[in-house]
Amino acid sequence: MESIIVSAIESYGYFAVFFLIFVENIFPPIPSEVILLLGGFFVGRGNLNFLPTALAATAGSLFGAYILYGIGRLVPTEKIYDSAERGWMKKLGFKRKEILTVVHQFEDKGKIFVLIGRCVPIIRSLISIPAGMVEMPLPLFSVLTAVGSLVWNLILTYLGYKTGENWHIILTYLGYYKYVIAALLVVAGIAYLIWHFKQKEE
Numbered sequence: 001m002e003s004i005i006v007s008a009i010e011s012y013g014y015f016a017v018f019f020l021i022f023v024e025n026i027f028p029p030i031p032s033e034v035i036l037l038l039g040g041f042f043v044g045r046g047n048l049n050f051l052p053t054a055l056a057a058t059a060g061s062l063f064g065a066y067i068l069y070g071i072g073r074l075v076p077t078e079k080i081y082d083s084a085e086r087g088w089m090k091k092l093g094f095k096r097k098e099i100l101t102v103v104h105q106f107e108d109k110g111k112i113f114v115l116i117g118r119c120v121p122i123i124r125s126l127i128s129i130p131a132g133m134v135e136m137p138l139p140l141f142s143v144l145t146a147v148g149s150l151v152w153n154l155i156l157t158y159l160g161y162k163t164g165e166n167w168h169i170i171l172t173y174l175g176y177y178k179y180v181i182a183a184l185l186v187v188a189g190i191a192y193l194i195w196h197f198k199q200k201e202e
Contacts, residue, residue: 005038013048014056021057021153025064025125032057032124036153040160050161054153061118061149062142065128069141072132110136111144118148 008016017039024032039053110131117127131141163169 002034002038005035009038009042010047014052017048017053017056018060021060022064025061025128026067032152033121033156036156037160037163040157040162041164043157043161044164050157054150054157057153057157058146058150061153062146064125065141065145065149068125068128069132069136069138072129073135075129075133110134111140114141114144115148118145119152124152 005016005020008020012019017035020035021032024035036057039048039057040050042048043050043053114127114131114136117123128141128145
């Protein structure tokens with residue numbers, strides 16, 4: 001994967017950064033960290049300039065997020081509510097009222113979720129789907145996604161630029177960051193399920 005990214009950036013420059021980040025947003029297993037760190041590495045070598053690289057990555061992030069936002073808009077929220085009444089959610093004990101509460105929470109606090117979520121591995125791409133499902137206004141979604149993505153892209157591009165050929169060191173630390181985020185999500189999910197089933201018993 002790394003050799004493909006290197007070859008693409010060497011051959012197509014900013015367009016490669018844009019396209020690779022665009023694809024990464026739709027298929028999260030493709031590592032944005034590697035793309036951005038390598039982009040910074042090429043900035044240090046003089047092949048690219050810093051700000052255009054970060055902006056190309058941000059444009060790719062935004063257009064990729066639009067795809068997932070569109071998928072979220074295509075999911076009828078009524079189907080989700082119905083699954084709480086007679087689908088798999090009902091089998092787990094969830095009720096329509098609980099699902100409505102989660103949706104309303106996202107509607108109220110979705111702005112901060114989208115903004116901060118763009119800097120959080122694992123959920124940085126997927127956060128666009130619930131934003132589409134609750135029909136967050138597209139201009140607002142665009143601004144929040146662009147700002148959050150730009151911060152993430154600037155930081156990683158800069159780290160790639162400063163570390164040069166040692167950019168793999170940053171990748172190692174980002175791996176630890178991902179593990180921490182994954183662990184926190186698992187703990188939060190388990191805590192929510194425990195709370196949910198305790199509520200049922202009362």
